Amino acid sequence: MTMTHTSLLQFEVTEQVATLTFNSPTKRNALEPAMREELAAALQHIQQDRSIRAVILTGAGGHFCSGGDLKNIAAANLDNGGWLQRMQTLHAWLQVLLTLDRPVIAAVDGAAAGAGFSLALSADFVLATPRAWFNMSFLKVGLVPDVGALYTLPRVVGVQRAKEIMLSARDIDAQEALRLGIVMELHEPDQLLPRAQAMARSFVGxxxxxxxxxxxxxxxxxxxxxxxxxxxxxxxxxxxxxxxxxxxxxxxxxxxxxxxxxxxxxxxx
Missing domain, CATH: 1.10.12 (Lyase 2-enoyl-coa Hydratase; Chain  A, domain 2)
Incomplete structure (x- = not known):
C-alpha cells in the first residue's frame, strides 16, 4: 500500500486501486485551486502508473464535492482572458480523467453540486447513498456548467432532461438520480465505499x-x-x-x- 496525504486531497493506492478523496470537509470539499492542482498531479501519476487498474473518487466528511470555491472565484476577479486560461488549465487534467483507460467509480455521499456534480458524471459508475443530492447550480451564479458537464450530462439523461437540470439549477435527490440513470446503485453510508472498492478490485483481474x-x-x-x-x-x-x-x-x-x-x-x- 502507498499513500500520500495532503491538506486537500488524499491519494491512496491499495491492491492496485487508486482512491482519491476530496478532503476539505469544512467547505464540503469545494474544488478550490490547490485541490485542483493536487487532483491534476494525482491523475497524471495514475495515467503513467500501469499497475493501477481502477480509480475511486470520493469525499471526506459526509459530502462528495460542493463545487467551485465562490469566494476564491470572486477574489480572483478574472477577465475574459483569465477565464479562458482557467478553463484551459482545468481541461488539461479533465481530459485525462474523461479519457482514462481504466474504470473510474464515483462514491457520492451528501452534496455533489456544481463542479462536484460534473466530477461525479466523469466517472464510469456512480454509486451514492440515500442522503446524496445533486445540483447543476451554475446558473444560480450566472455561469455555464463546466468540468465537462455539457458533454457528459446529456449522454446520461438525454438532451431535453439535461436542459431542464441545467436551466432549473434544482436539487435532485438520490432516488431521482437513480431513476434518471445518474446513479447506478444506492447504498447506505457504511456500505458505499466497500461496494466501490469491491467493484474496483474486480477489475484487477x-x-x-x-x-x-x-x-x-x-x-x-x-x-x-x-x-x-x-x-x-x-x-x-x-x-x-x-x-x-x-x-x-x-x-x-x-x-x-x-x-x-x-x-x-x-x-x-
Missing part, C-alpha cells in the same frame, strides 16, 4: 486491454455512425483477441478454473 478498448469505443459511440462503430468494433476485437489475458481466460474456461475477472455480486439485504 480483468484484461486491461479489453477494458481500455471498451471504454474508448463507448466514449465515441454516440458520435459515430453504424459503419464507424462496426469498424471500431472489428479493430478493437482483433487487438483484444491477441492478448495474453484473452488466451488465459479461454484456457481457464476450458480447464474449468475460476475466471480471474468476476463482477462482485450485490449482498442481499
Amino acid at each position: 480483468a484484461s486491461p486491454a479489453a477494458v481500455a478498448l471498451i471504454k474508448r469505443s463507448l466514449n465515441s459511440a454516440l458520435g459515430g455512425g453504424l459503419q464507424d462503430m462496426l469498424s471500431a468494433e472489428a479493430q478493437a476485437q482483433s487487438l483484444a483477441a491477441g492478448t495474453a489475458e484473452h488466451r488465459e481466460a479461454v484456457n481457464r474456461f476450458l480447464t474449468k478454473q475460476p475466471p480471474l475477472f468476476a463482477w462482485p455480486a450485490l449482498e442481499k439485504s
Whole structure:
C-alpha cells in the first residue's frame, strides 16, 4: 500500500486501486485551486502508473464535492482572458480523467453540486447513498456548467432532461438520480465505499486491454455512425483477441478454473 496525504486531497493506492478523496470537509470539499492542482498531479501519476487498474473518487466528511470555491472565484476577479486560461488549465487534467483507460467509480455521499456534480458524471459508475443530492447550480451564479458537464450530462439523461437540470439549477435527490440513470446503485453510508472498492478490485483481474478498448469505443459511440462503430468494433476485437489475458481466460474456461475477472455480486439485504 502507498499513500500520500495532503491538506486537500488524499491519494491512496491499495491492491492496485487508486482512491482519491476530496478532503476539505469544512467547505464540503469545494474544488478550490490547490485541490485542483493536487487532483491534476494525482491523475497524471495514475495515467503513467500501469499497475493501477481502477480509480475511486470520493469525499471526506459526509459530502462528495460542493463545487467551485465562490469566494476564491470572486477574489480572483478574472477577465475574459483569465477565464479562458482557467478553463484551459482545468481541461488539461479533465481530459485525462474523461479519457482514462481504466474504470473510474464515483462514491457520492451528501452534496455533489456544481463542479462536484460534473466530477461525479466523469466517472464510469456512480454509486451514492440515500442522503446524496445533486445540483447543476451554475446558473444560480450566472455561469455555464463546466468540468465537462455539457458533454457528459446529456449522454446520461438525454438532451431535453439535461436542459431542464441545467436551466432549473434544482436539487435532485438520490432516488431521482437513480431513476434518471445518474446513479447506478444506492447504498447506505457504511456500505458505499466497500461496494466501490469491491467493484474496483474486480477489475484487477480483468484484461486491461479489453477494458481500455471498451471504454474508448463507448466514449465515441454516440458520435459515430453504424459503419464507424462496426469498424471500431472489428479493430478493437482483433487487438483484444491477441492478448495474453484473452488466451488465459479461454484456457481457464476450458480447464474449468475460476475466471480471474468476476463482477462482485450485490449482498442481499
